[in-house]
Amino acid sequence: MKNKSLVSITDYSKEDYLEIIRVASEFEKNPIQDILRGYVVATLFFEPSTRTRLSFESAVNKLGGRVIGFTDVVTSSVQKGESLKDSILTVANYSDLIVMRHPIEGSARFASEISKVPIVNAGDGANQHPTQCLLDLYSIYKTQGTLENLNIAMVGDLKYGRTVHSLIMALSEFSPTFNFISPDELRIPLEYKVFLDNKGLKYYEHTELEDALHYSDIIYMTRVQKERFSDPIEYEKVKNAYVLKNSMLQNTKDNMKILHPLPRVNEISTDVDTNPKAYYFHQALNGVFTRQAIISKILGVK
């Protein structure tokens, strides 16, 4: 992983996932370490994403590194019409690693080809967000004690949700069974079903939320966004059908945990928040440890 960019979750192997999990759990036990002293990490956010940026900056700061960068294009020379190429070539002179988020898909891969320092993709449009995927893996591992042979329910927007797609790719290395629960309009794309078929993995599709909850180890919730529907009436019909309520959790497994990449709107009722099976806020904290692990491995200090 040393000096290698992380653009897409498939840039890492199964062994890499497990190594990130191992190092992240080290950081969880001992999050303040002075191992990045003298290192500069650039966070280039060509579109705002406060949560992701703060998580990265917190990770670097806790390890004694310094952060430079911008939080949106208004305060950068992109506003003056600078190309991505020029921005990357310039910032690569000032930093040891670049964390970037950009609305254009493929921008991070392109940056990794031209940059002399490694790139960590913090989201390129609807394409990839690999550090979110790794923190999801870490959260699953931590709550279940393993990644192998789990029963994973994915709920909501399975068509456009990039976190869902990346997680399917990553978990496919660990013999999972998937239950995909979504409205018809937002079903899991064919290419992922073909991928799972080729790997000989089991998956089931449902339209009713409660169908698969009682035998799941993980319920991965996502937001059903209004703008994804061509017909607003269709949205009105389904918007309340995929809301997880505390009363639905009665017959679920003891080890079951609920994950959500956040931000949540109304798809998890607030009465779930105090249920010990709700894990989404802790999941966000795991993001810091996971990003500490990713940055340390790439910079070669772990």
Added chain:
Amino acid sequence: MKDKTLSVSAIKEGTVIDHIPANQLFDVISILKLDKINTQMTFGTNMLSKKLGRKAIIKIEGKFFEVDEINRIALVAPQAKLNIIHDYAVTEKWVVEVPEEIIGIAKCVNPKCITNNEAVVTKFTVIDKEKVALKCRYCEKVTDRQHLVVI
């Protein structure tokens, strides 16, 4: 059949590209950059063909293609055949083959892809040679034959 033999043997040294779909002739010319070649060339199009309906043919004097170079046209003319001519006779026949990787020929179908927004050369992995499905190295979206646009 006699006419075809005549037209093929009409060049002394060079290459004849046959079985190009008639509506793809200009894409083939552009992919092979034939507009930059100074030797004698003949283009025929809308010729009747049992296989393709209407086909086009290109005859280029004094030009021999590398395999990589010629396979680039497989995207738009997957059934194209090459006749290599020496001293008015066909000495070799090739069929084109869709390559593993396509660089800088096709446009990515995704308007939000970096290759459609900044000066970046397109790169695709061919994930289905028969149906021609190209996966973009950058945005990871798949461009199929129906949406294929030659740059």
